[in-house]
Amino acid sequence: MIGGRHKGALVEILGDKGVVEDSAGMAGYESGARYDQGRAALVLRPQTTAEVSACVGYCVREGIPFVPQSGNTGLVSGSTPDAGGAQIVLSLDRMTRLFELDADNRSLHVDAGMRLSDINGRLARSGLFFPIDLGADPCIGGMLATNTGGSRFLRYGDVRKNTLGLKVVLADEAGTIVDLMSGLRKNNTGVDWKQLFVGTSGAFGIVTECALNLERLPRQVSTAYLVPRAGAAVMPLLRMMEERLGSYLSAFEGMSRNAIGAALDHVPSLRNPFQNGAVPDYVILAEISRSWAPRADEQPLDGVLETVLADIWEEDGAPLADAFVGPAHEMWALRHALSEGVTHAGRLVAFDLSFRRADVMAFRDWMRVELPRQFSGVDIFDFGHIGDGGVHFNLVAGKTSPADAVFEQRLRDWVYSAAVDRFGGSFSAEHGIGRKNQAYYDRYTQQKNKDLAAGLKRLTSPGNLGSVSFG
Amino acid sequence: MIGGRHKGALVEILGDKGVVEDSAGMAGYESGARYDQGRAALVLRPQTTAEVSACVGYCVREGIPFVPQSGNTGLVSGSTPDAGGAQIVLSLDRMTRLFELDADNRSLHVDAGMRLSDINGRLARSGLFFPIDLGADPCIGGMLATNTGGSRFLRYGDVRKNTLGLKVVLADEAGTIVDLMSGLRKNNTGVDWKQLFVGTSGAFGIVTECALNLERLPRQVSTAYLVPRAGAAVMPLLRMMEERLGSYLSAFEGMSRNAIGAALDHVPSLRNPFQNGAVPDYVILAEISRSWAPRADEQPLDGVLETVLADIWEEDGAPLADAFVGPAHEMWALRHALSEGVTHAGRLVAFDLSFRRADVMAFRDWMRVELPRQFSGVDIFDFGHIGDGGVHFNLVAGKTSPADAVFEQRLRDWVYSAAVDRFGGSFSAEHGIGRKNQAYYDRYTQQKNKDLAAGLKRLTSPGNLGSVSFG
Numbered sequence: 001m002i003g004g005r006h007k008g009a010l011v012e013i014l015g016d017k018g019v020v021e022d023s024a025g026m027a028g029y030e031s032g033a034r035y036d037q038g039r040a041a042l043v044l045r046p047q048t049t050a051e052v053s054a055c056v057g058y059c060v061r062e063g064i065p066f067v068p069q070s071g072n073t074g075l076v077s078g079s080t081p082d083a084g085g086a087q088i089v090l091s092l093d094r095m096t097r098l099f100e101l102d103a104d105n106r107s108l109h110v111d112a113g114m115r116l117s118d119i120n121g122r123l124a125r126s127g128l129f130f131p132i133d134l135g136a137d138p139c140i141g142g143m144l145a146t147n148t149g150g151s152r153f154l155r156y157g158d159v160r161k162n163t164l165g166l167k168v169v170l171a172d173e174a175g176t177i178v179d180l181m182s183g184l185r186k187n188n189t190g191v192d193w194k195q196l197f198v199g200t201s202g203a204f205g206i207v208t209e210c211a212l213n214l215e216r217l218p219r220q221v222s223t224a225y226l227v228p229r230a231g232a233a234v235m236p237l238l239r240m241m242e243e244r245l246g247s248y249l250s251a252f253e254g255m256s257r258n259a260i261g262a263a264l265d266h267v268p269s270l271r272n273p274f275q276n277g278a279v280p281d282y283v284i285l286a287e288i289s290r291s292w293a294p295r296a297d298e299q300p301l302d303g304v305l306e307t308v309l310a311d312i313w314e315e316d317g318a319p320l321a322d323a324f325v326g327p328a329h330e331m332w333a334l335r336h337a338l339s340e341g342v343t344h345a346g347r348l349v350a351f352d353l354s355f356r357r358a359d360v361m362a363f364r365d366w367m368r369v370e371l372p373r374q375f376s377g378v379d380i381f382d383f384g385h386i387g388d389g390g391v392h393f394n395l396v397a398g399k400t401s402p403a404d405a406v407f408e409q410r411l412r413d414w415v416y417s418a419a420v421d422r423f424g425g426s427f428s429a430e431h432g433i434g435r436k437n438q439a440y441y442d443r444y445t446q447q448k449n450k451d452l453a454a455g456l457k458r459l460t461s462p463g464n465l466g467s468v469s470f471g
Numbered sequence: 472m473i474g475g476r477h478k479g480a481l482v483e484i485l486g487d488k489g490v491v492e493d494s495a496g497m498a499g500y501e502s503g504a505r506y507d508q509g510r511a512a513l514v515l516r517p518q519t520t521a522e523v524s525a526c527v528g529y530c531v532r533e534g535i536p537f538v539p540q541s542g543n544t545g546l547v548s549g550s551t552p553d554a555g556g557a558q559i560v561l562s563l564d565r566m567t568r569l570f571e572l573d574a575d576n577r578s579l580h581v582d583a584g585m586r587l588s589d590i591n592g593r594l595a596r597s598g599l600f601f602p603i604d605l606g607a608d609p610c611i612g613g614m615l616a617t618n619t620g621g622s623r624f625l626r627y628g629d630v631r632k633n634t635l636g637l638k639v640v641l642a643d644e645a646g647t648i649v650d651l652m653s654g655l656r657k658n659n660t661g662v663d664w665k666q667l668f669v670g671t672s673g674a675f676g677i678v679t680e681c682a683l684n685l686e687r688l689p690r691q692v693s694t695a696y697l698v699p700r701a702g703a704a705v706m707p708l709l710r711m712m713e714e715r716l717g718s719y720l721s722a723f724e725g726m727s728r729n730a731i732g733a734a735l736d737h738v739p740s741l742r743n744p745f746q747n748g749a750v751p752d753y754v755i756l757a758e759i760s761r762s763w764a765p766r767a768d769e770q771p772l773d774g775v776l777e778t779v780l781a782d783i784w785e786e787d788g789a790p791l792a793d794a795f796v797g798p799a800h801e802m803w804a805l806r807h808a809l810s811e812g813v814t815h816a817g818r819l820v821a822f823d824l825s826f827r828r829a830d831v832m833a834f835r836d837w838m839r840v841e842l843p844r845q846f847s848g849v850d851i852f853d854f855g856h857i858g859d860g861g862v863h864f865n866l867v868a869g870k871t872s873p874a875d876a877v878f879e880q881r882l883r884d885w886v887y888s889a890a891v892d893r894f895g896g897s898f899s900a901e902h903g904i905g906r907k908n909q910a911y912y913d914r915y916t917q918q919k920n921k922d923l924a925a926g927l928k929r930l931t932s933p934g935n936l937g938s939v940s941f942g
Contacts, residue, residue, distance in 0.1 A: 104706050104829035105860070106713075127714070147659045155718075158657065161632050178919055186629065186825040186861040186900035188618045188670040190912055190941050191924050195666035199659040216717055235575050242577075243598070246687055246762030247626075247718040291717030297778055299768050307768055354657040358575035389576070390657040429657035441661055448649055452930055453662050459926040470661050 006062060010044060013054045018045045018094070029089045032080045033073045033136070034343065035436060039085035047094045049167055049177060049208040055090060056206065057175030060463030066090050067467050068202040070113055070141030075350070078201045078434030078467050079142060090206065092141050098209060101126060106214045107164055107183045112141030112207050119212075128214040131156035133251075135339045144207050146432030147199035151335070154387035155250040155289075156215060158430070159198065165211035166194040170204075171463030183211050196456070201432050203466040204456060216291035218250070222301035223328040224309060225273065226284040226320060231361040233319035234284065237312070238357070238386055240319070241286060244308045251287035252387035253335055254360070259383045259394065263334055263341030270334055273326060280322070284386065285335050287328065335383075339392065342381045346396040347403070349378075349411055353419045354390045354429035363391070363423050370418070375411055377401035390429040393419075420444050433468050441470070477533060481515060484525045489516045489565070500560045503551045504544045504607070505814065506907060510556035518565045520638055520648055520679040526561060527677065528646030531934030537561050538938050539673040541584055541612030546821070549672045549905030549938050550613060561677065563612050569680060572597060577685045578635055578654045583612030583678050590683075599685040602627035604722075606810045615678050617903030618670035622806070625858035626721040626760075627686060629901070630669065636682035637665040641675075642934030654682050667927065672903050674937040675927060687762035689721070693772035694799040695780060696744065697755040697791060702832040704790030705755065708783070709828070709857060711790070712757060715779045722758035723858035724806055725831070730854045730865070734805055734812030741805055744797060751793070755857065756806050758799065806854075810863070813852045817867040818874070820849075820882055824890045825861045825900035834862070834894050841889070846882055848872035861900040864890075891915050904939050912941070 011019050020026055020043035031037045041064075046052045059066045066088040069079040081087035095113030102108070103126055110119060117137045120129045132143065134150040144166070149158040156162065165182035169175055180194045197205050228234045238252055257279045264270055264279075274280065288305055299307070302325050309323045342348060355363055364382060371378060377400035384391035393415070401407060419425040427440045454471025482490050491497055491514040502508045512535075517523045530537045537559040540550040552558040566584030573579070574597055581590060588608045591600045603614065605621040615637070620629040627633065636653035640646055651665045668676050699705045709723055728750045735741055735750075745751065759776055770778070773796050780794045813819060826834055835853060842849060848871035855862035864886070872878060890896040898911045925942025 102827060102829070104710065105827040107827070147663075149657045153657065157628075157632065160663075161628065176919060179917070182897075183827045183895075184825050184897050184900075185859040186620045186624065186856070187897040188901055188903050189897055189899045190671065190904060190916055190920065191675075191927065192618075192631075192666060192670055193920060193923065195663060198663070200662055204662075216713060239575065242687060242762075244763050291713075292715050295778065297770050297774070303768070307766065354655050356573060356576040356578070356654045358573070385657070388656040424654075426653075426655050426658040426660055428660045429655075430659055432659050433661060445661055446650070448647060449661065449664060452664065455930040456662065456927070459923055459930070 006064065007042065009058060010042070010055065013058065014044060014046055014051055018047070018051070020045065029069060029072070029091055030081060032077055034075055036077045036080055038081040038083050040081045040089045041086055043089045043091055045091050045094045047097065049169065052090070052169045052206060052208050053175035053177050055175070056169050056171055056463070057173060059088060060171050060175070061173050063464065064088055065464035068092065068141070068206045071115060071137070071139035072142070073136040073138040074142055074146060074431065074434060075352070076428070076431045076434030077436040078145065078432055080467070082435065082467070092139065092208070095208060102183060103128065105183050108212045108214055109181070109183070109209065110140060110212065111209055112139065112144070114140050116140065116143065123214065124217070127217050129217045130212050131162065131215040132159055135336045140210060140212070141207055144198050144210060145201050146430060149385070149388060149390060149430045151251050151253055151385060153385060153390070154252060155247065160195070162213040163194060163198060163210060164213055166197055166207050167209035168197050168205040168207050171461035171465035178205070181209065181211055199432060200470065201434060201466055201468050203468055203470055204460045218289040218291055219293050220290045220301045221287060221328045222305045222325060223285060223287045223331040224305055224323055224325045225331060226286055227280045227322035228282060228284065228319055229321045231282065231365045234282070234361045234386060235358050237284065237319040240312050240315070241308070244311065245288055248288040248290065249286070249387070250289045251285060253285040253383070254386045255283045255285065255335060255338060255383045256381060257281050258379060258381040259338045259342055260334065262345040262381055263337035266341040266344045267337045270337060271330060273330065273334070285331055338383045342394045342396065345381055346398060349395045349397060349408055351393040351415055351419070352429050352431040353393050353425050353427065355423055355425040357386065357389045359423050359425065360384065360386050360389055360391055363419065363425065367418070374414060375401065378411065416440055435467050438468050441468070477535065478513065480529060481513070481526065484529065485515060485517055485522055489518070489522070491516065500540060500543070500562055501552060503548055505546055507548045507551055509552040509554050511552045511560045512557055514560045514562055516562050516565045518568065520640065523561070523640045523677060523679050524646035524648050526646070527640050527642055527934070528644060530559060531642050531646070532644050534935065535559055536935035539563065539612070539677045542586060542608070542610035543613070544607040544609040545613055545617060545902065545905060546823070547899070547902045547905030548907040549616065549903055551938070553906065553938070563610065563679070566679060573654060574599065576654050579683045579685055580652070580680065581611060581683065582680055583610065583615070585611050587611065587614065594685065595688070598688050600688045601683050602633065602686040603630055606807045611681060612678050615669050615681060616672050617901060620856070620859060620861060620901045622722050622724055622856060624856060624861070625723060626718065631666070633684040634665060634669060634681060635684055637668055637678050638680035639668050639676040639678050642932035642936035649676070652680065652682055670903060671941065672905060672937060672939050674939055674941055675931045689760040689762055690764050691761045691772045692758060692799045693776045693796060694756060694758045694802040695776055695794055695796045696802060697757055698751045698793035699753060699755065699790055700792045702753065702836045705753070705832045705857060706829050708755065708790040711783050711786070712779070715782065716759055719759040719761065720757070721760045722756060724756040724854070725857045726754045726756060726806060726809060726854045727852060728752050729850055729852040730809045730813055731805065733816040733852055734808035737812040737815045738808045741808060742801060744801065744805070756802055809854045813865045813867065816852055817869060820866045820868060820879055822864040822866070822886055822890070823900045823902040824864050824896050824898065826894055826896040828857065828860045830894050830896065831855065831857050831860055831862055834890065834896065838889070845885060846872065849882065887911055906938050909939050912939070
């Protein structure tokens with residue numbers, strides 16, 4: 001709870017609807033999508049950049065700590081208050097008014113509280129979309145804070161690559177608004193400040209509006225499940241697909257037998273697409289797509305994919321054990337059910353890692369040997385984005401493994417060390433940094449970078465902002 | 472010239488070959504590709520990041536100002552010493568040793584002194600390339616410093632989007648080396664510091680090594696010249712091409728009659744491809760390409776382009792006045808000759824602008840009316856990248872216009888004001904900031920951004936580094 005004086009001042013800025021203080025109203029803002037449960041002093045719900053600025057200035061001048069939150073679908077405790085009950089949540093969930101489409105420029109100016117599904121729903125008629133494909137449905141503010149990549153990174157890149165401009169409120173006494181808005185694609189006139197606010201969990205400022213690059217919606221899609229002959233065959237398979245399909249290739253996703261099994265168990269309506277229901281050890285979902293309507297002079301896309309797979313099949317030492325083209329909707333439904341499925345498989349210890357592309361399967365193969373030696377009763381339920389090196393490396397601790405926090409901590413430390421120290425990978429590929437992985441930021445970040453980050457924080461947002469510290 | 476004590480110390484670091492002090496040897500480092508002539512106190516030529524660090528640390532401790540230089544092909548006086556003769560040039564032209572290709576990862580680790588043509592020449596056998604297409608042949612260090620985009624931005628993006636990691640030497644007393652090297656595509660573990668060193672002219676540190684994203688080389692290319700019915704038809708034409716060709720479309724370049732004429736005059740071996748040699752008012756060079764070898768089941772690419780152009784031609788109110796598919800090599804040869812051609816057309820006053828895409832032709836049309844009203848005897852020789860909004864807006868002052876510097880200054884001020892204030896464009900699309908456009912940075916940059924930049928400079932590189940000041 002927070003003093004009546006503060007509440008009164010904030011109601012004056014935002015009106016009654018903009019300030020939530022009852023427990024029931026605040027509950028949804030206090031817990032994360034999957035993890036953690038905190039306590040908020042108050043929830044603020046501004047509707048405009050100017051309101052955000054006024055709230056932020058007030059909090060900084062009064063020394064009140066606050067955490068920005070948009071869709072609150074993150075998995076690293078980056079958008080929720082801690083358990084102390086002193087932090088205000090600054091929610092962007094009413095920042096949903098701006099929606100200015102420039103179809104010629106393929107760009108969109110929106111408020112940061114817009115949901116991804118709303119953005120793409122409203123864009124559908126224009127034939128354009130914001131090309132980040134995720135299982136979850138976050139708001140654009142959080143997508144910027146974590147710089148998500150998702151399943152079609154291979155074709156379209158991450159949020160950073162599709163951001164043309166931002167409006168940001170700094171956590172200083174004035175609640176300074178920095179206008180980095182631009183619909184320009186080429187603009188090299190000094191420091192590209194917007195880059196600092198992408199992927200940094202709101203620690204250096206609160207993004208309130210953005211200009212996004214849009215792409216043309218796929219009009220033709222074809223998907224296949226590919227079964228590699230072994231883990232070591234996955235990389236040659238990807239290279240052969242890239243050689244033959246170039247920019248047609250829009251996804252190359254890996255799914256382990258365990259993850260597929262968990263999804264099939266959890267969502268009974270999913271069809272098991274494999275012969276006799278026997279799920280292979282590892283399966284690739286490959287997608288090719290075109291953004292134009294089918295033309296009479298072109299082979300339909302399923303035929304293209306079948307031709308290319310047949311060609312690969314005939315190569316000496318072909319990396320394929322099996323492959324079949326199938327309905328894109330069904331194939332993606334299984335892929336998108338993996339994340340939810342593994343949460344029901346047992347006690348989940350999840351990792352969002354990335355590697356150089358050739359190391360994705362090398363890491364997996366190494367883990368399959370070493371993990372059982374170090375930790376008994378822990379199974380690997382991995383899936384990921386082989387095309388860009390990202391891996392959702394999920395472990396499920398079985399009933400025979402110790403249920404205590406020390407065991408889990410030891411497991412986390414060991415896996416991160418293997419990923420970062422042994423394989424040169426990243427301990428947070430696309431989930432960003434929050435309280436949940438702050439300790440690993442502290443451990444794996446060079447001191448010079450921490451010093452620079454602390455300096456940058458002083459420069460931009462000296463107030464008590466956000467859930468993490470990069471300094 | 473610089474004191475014997477300093478020279479001795481620097482020779483100790485770099486050896487005799489690493490230090491140039493004779494006028495003849497320094498001459499090439501003292502003048503820019505097109506503009507300006509400065510004077511260097513000394514030229515240093517380190518071969519490794521460690522040597523750069525040692526030089527930089529020495530210069531900072533001794534208070535010696537210095538300017539980093541790589542290919543020295545820039546057009547804004549960003550890599551040359553000023554006329555004072557006190558600045559040392561730190562050339563990267565011997566930093567050409569590292570060349571580590573990771574073909575699975577489609578990435579390359581190189582020294583910053585490598586030329587673009589050398590990089591792509593050495594890569595050719597692998598079927599990969601660094602996908603920035605330019606008329607000039609810069610080194611990668613300067614490409615990072617300006618964040619060049621070039622002619623195929625539409626497909627591949629700019630240097631920033633294709634940079635996976637950097638190694639940077641900060642201008643502090645230690646010559647601190649910051650290792651931001653990574654071959655990872657997804658990595659969100661704090662501030663993405665490398666973004667600060669891209670597009671900032673070396674003002675915050677000297678990039679010595681980098682990890683680049685590579686793409687698959689085009690294996691099939693088809694090009695056409697399109698003649699729009701009017702300036703206002705260019706944008707509808709681009710949209711129709713994007714709707715029908717999606718990611719096939721790899722360039723959509725605009726060329727004015729004046730620029731084409733200047734190129735044809737300057738390079739007599741170029742063939743005039745237009746009927747009866749009558750160059751249209753404005754011509755689009757459109758390119759489509761595929762990165763895979765031709766397949767029997769696919770229509771050849773020239774046929775695809777012809778089919779699509781015929782389809783556009785048949786639309787009601789088609790934006791085309793003429794269109795013909797032709798040899799890619801010839802069509803690009805004319806396009807790439809424009810830049811050199813316009814320098815021979817008269818007294819050139821060049822602008823590197825960008826706009827939202829729909830404004831490229833709107834700006835041109837506006838200028839064609841307003842420019843003659845304000846400045847007599849000045850002709851427009853523009854060409855540019857309509858697909859990404861970039862325009863090389865070249866003006867040529869004829870014999871009837873005053874030859875004095877005041878006239879030129881007034882012209883510059885007026886054009887930049889129209890571009891930035893009236894059309895919301897950028898005054899430096901892909902040439903970055905140097906002494907030549909420092910005044911416009913000062914004029915068009917918000918004070919808050921300058922303050923942040925000054926703070927960032929103190930944090931990263933307090934030494935007297937570079938040719939520009941962002942603070």
